[in-house]
Amino acid sequence: MTQPVLELVGVTVEYPGMLALDGVDIALFPGEVHALLGENGAGKSTVINVLNGVRPIASGEILLDGEPVTLANPAASRAAGIATVFQDIHLSGNLTVAENVMLGHEPRGRFGIDWGATRGAAAEVLSRLGLEDLDLRTRLNALSPSTQQLVAVARAMVGRPRVLLLDEPTSSLAPADVALLFKVLRRLRDDGMAIVFVSHFLEQVFAISDRVTVLRDGRVVAEREADTIDRVELISLMLGRSVDALREIGSERRAHRQDPEGDPVLLAEGLGRSGVFARTDLALYRGEIVGFIGLRGSGRTELARLLAGVTPTSQGTLTIDGRRVRVDSPASGLRHRVVLSAQDRTVDGIIAEMTVADNVVLSLQAMRGWRSRVSRRERAEIVTWARELFGLEQLSPETPAGLLSGGQQQKILLARLLATRPRVLILDEPTRGVDIGSKVAIQRRVAAMVDQGMAVVFISSEFSEVLRLADRIIVLKDRDKVGEISNGPGVTVQTVVEMIASAAEDD
Structure with a gap:
């Protein structure tokens, strides 16, 4: 040679x-x-x-x-x-x-x-x-x-x-x-x-x-x-x-799937913003994953940002746990424990210059305000919990987050949000650009949070990933909600594609 x-x-x-x-x-x-x-x-x-x-x-x-x-x-x-x-x-x-x-x-x-x-x-x-x-x-x-x-x-x-x-x-x-x-x-x-x-x-x-x-x-x-x-x-x-681990997650989700009970944890009525997303009704219940599906430009991210307050709404109302609230900023979303993992973690998520530990406690500290500091002891406990939660024990808490891989950064970002004990967790492309192992770990953790009563919105460009996890699916097109279906054995990617195509024919 x-x-x-x-x-x-x-x-x-x-x-x-x-x-x-x-x-x-x-x-x-x-x-x-x-x-x-x-x-x-x-x-x-x-x-x-x-x-x-x-x-x-x-x-x-x-x-x-x-x-x-x-x-x-x-x-x-x-x-x-x-x-x-x-x-x-x-x-x-x-x-x-x-x-x-x-x-x-x-x-x-x-x-x-x-x-x-x-x-x-x-x-x-x-x-x-x-x-x-x-x-x-x-x-x-x-x-x-x-x-x-x-x-x-x-x-x-x-x-x-x-x-x-x-x-x-x-x-x-x-x-x-x-x-x-x-x-x-x-x-x-x-x-x-x-x-x-x-x-x-x-x-x-x-x-x-x-x-x-x-x-x-x-x-x-x-x-x-x-x-x-x-x-x-x-x-x-x-x-x-x-690689069967991904299939196992889908099987486990189907086995635990049940119809939502009680009042919604989040109820949006006529929620929207001119030029951003059409007025929309949406209900999220505890213990379920709601998937947003649509082609690029359908409004998946825009709707997620409206729900979390990243983009202020100009139309409609939002009710959380039976109380009408105004969520018009990320801070107000955090205050009501509606949190968003943005699709670009490097721009709107991880702070590269900060350590793993500081990134993990960032949202919790922001929710409490800077006058009520997270103590050193609590910080250490939260960081230990986060590392164990995602199998990151080998990482030093003082490692700059910018040195981590994409999958590790996504896990740290998810741990940051979970540390706030959210009512509603909105995940916009949480597995984009990560390896299969990180994808398995993230999907397993999301499924576990739902089993504990959290409401999750899951957005992915991979329709099959949404179908694997979601209990209900919201179908979007041209920044509007065009359909909603309950997930089950008969629902396939083709089902969703046909719904989007049908909406296009009706325009």
């Missing part, structure tokens, strides 16, 4: 209070797409950060062409022939394609940047990738997300790197766009480049990868040729347990 161009040998990386990588060995070969797989928190992004020169190693070594090399910073990584394309495209929307491709590498003449030479160099790079049809003078923000991703790849190719690191490059791309990106990646692979591909999408992994390495808890648990491993085995390796 050809000698690896780049290797991690016994690499260990330490975060405060935890090992992010524990003696990891990974070899990257020229002319190969190597997929890194694992749950959130398994160590995939840490491997990328080590190779990108962002994260120092505590022990082990990195070999370039068999010789030890120190990747002390991103500049050292680039000098070693390593380029990185991240999930969030780090480009400038107001610059042209040529300017973005050559940014920082523009040819210069006597009077500054030689723009003709810059466009010529950009055209050469794009041509090598088979993207010669791209208009060099088009501003980036006028292009589709997929084309912007290809421009990011082209920019990474300017220095003619030998290794390309791709961290979730397809997370926001449509299938046709993914196919275009993969066409470019195969061209690079066939030219001898070593490519690292990190993705949650297993079908894409099998479509593009030659080799896979599975990480779990910071360790390598398997390395295989991609065509010698099947999906079930791969998922089991990632989880360390059977």
